[in-house]
Amino acid sequence: MATIRDVAKLARVSPATVSRVLSGKGAVSEATRRRVLDAMAALNYEPNALGRNLRKQETKTVIVLIPDIKNPFFSEIIRGIEDVAIREGYTILLGNTDNDVKREAEYLRILNAKRADGLILTTARVEKDHILALARQKPVVLACEYLLDADVPSVSIDNVSSARKATAHLLSLGHTRIAHLTGPLHVIISRDRLQGYQQALHQHGLSVDPALVQEGDWTLDSGYLLMRKLLALAHPPTAVFAANDEMAIGAIRAVRERGLRVPDDIAIVGFDDIAYAAYVDPPLTTVAQPCYEIGRTAMEMVLHLIRGEPIPQPQRVLEDRLVIRRSCGTPRRRNDKGSGARMPVEGPIHQSKGRGKA
Template sequence: MPTIKDVAKQANVSVATVSRVLSKADTVSEKNTQSVLDAVEKLNYKPNALGRYLRTAHTKTILVVVPDITNPFFSNVMKGIQTLANQREYDVLVMDAEHAHFDSMKCFDMLEQKQVDGLIMLTSRVDQNSLLELGKQHSIVLACEYLEGTTIPTVSIDNVSASRKMTEYLIDLSYTNIAHITGPLEAVLGIDRLRGFKQALQTKDIPVKTSYIQEGDFSIDSGYNVMFKLLSMEDRPDAVFAANDEMAMGAINAAKAFDLRVPEDIAVVGFDDIRMASMFTPQLTTISQPTFDIGQKSMSLLLDLLNKEPLTQSQFVLEDTLMVRDSCGHYLTSKDDTESPV
């Protein structure tokens, strides 16, 4: 296996010059830089990660904590993170917060012990006091979810506004008995989307029926089970807004088990616009989040923190889009039966 000394000999420069070229310093002449790069390619030299860390105290590795790695919503967020990380030559480690052996303190320890340079949290469902304290000393970005009153940089959409927009759209389609399958109500996403739902009803002077608000856990199974409960009521809803697409799909499957047609007998809408939303039958009306942009922006912010760049703001709210498809029944009152963003 070639060493840095072999590269220096091949390029006819000093080991220090090779080191400066590999660390992308701008103090090496163009001629020597090219000689080193040619030697690296010819010898197929791979820099030693441990040696690099000992020289620079940087691992060139970041850690991303995902709330549920099986949830397809996070795949495109991860793609946005990974794309920019690759461009900047960072490696990405992933931890699944849903794993039976996950311990948030372990990922915090990795940062404290400098096993990774920075941390992107795609969930706030961890020991929040420890997270806030860690954020004062280390490079951390929170994406998709947020914490009230934190200085940790955050990237998300406005979940309250998006949920209110979806509910108002259902009301504009003349639905009046609208139920809501919430996310976990100990989590900010579940709370915010429920808040937007209630705001829309109150703005339109529609009573909020507590029996129409049922808690799910963002899984297809919970969507199915909660929808089964809603459809077993004597006064069943005429529309259901699920707080994510997987629960909406579970709800549609439950409606089919009751021999109900969606949307002719009952409308169902979701949130997130995962890839399957436009492939499901019926195609799902949902809130589309800019998942790739969320991932890329969170990685960009983390790089700024790592490079000690001053941040002009700490909270970034990206735009969401209401995607109108068949499951809301819009075509029952409109001639336009094509998918359309609102």
């Protein structure tokens, strides 16, 4: 592979001049410029990123840590991140931590070893203090998550109010025994969603039955298993608010296996609006997060930090949207007014986020 020295020699100039042509900065006469470009073309020269990185002390790389690459919710965030990254000449180093603190720490070490310029954390497992310490030295942005009493830039939705809204929807349909499948409770957004659920019940003058709150781990399997537990109760719930769509889909399966129907016997609400939500039977009512937007914003924030620019809105809260499909059905009992329109509004099938796809 040709180096800058080879190019310089062939063009009969110094490496410094080649570098100037390369970067476009610094004055170079048109004649030399041409000679250098010709030499680069002739040698099929590609600047070695290692040398450049070392000298410039930057890598044009951002680490993105996600807890579970299989969760489609994260895939969409990554797309948002990557689109901005590509546009700005950055690459992303994806770290799938599998919810493993050790693996997460390993990636943070890479950041410290200067192999990346910045970091985007989705749901972090390492201690708050560790993140805080890191954020003081390096560009760090939280996506989907945030730290209480800390000014680490973050972008997310208001999980409390979204969860309240989702639960209120079930309440408005006449349900009073509403269960909640939570995410792992060490994660703040799980606690926020739980809180929103509790708030909604309290606002309706209902108390929270601890037996109806079950902690899951976001997976299809955990939704399935927890729902079986709930169905085995003496007084099973008539509705379930799952903290993400995958658990909701797992729950639907458990309900069906029990010979019951969704939404007639059990109404279900999910969270995230992943692509599958519209495709399961019945299509899932869920809270749509602007995943792509979250990713995009997080990457933009991290770029601001890297460039030392101020971030316009360091704590960004984006809008979510309750997408009503069929998994909750129509009002129960007296609440059913029997008006003409019995069919609930249908959410859209296609969820393209402006990336145009057949």
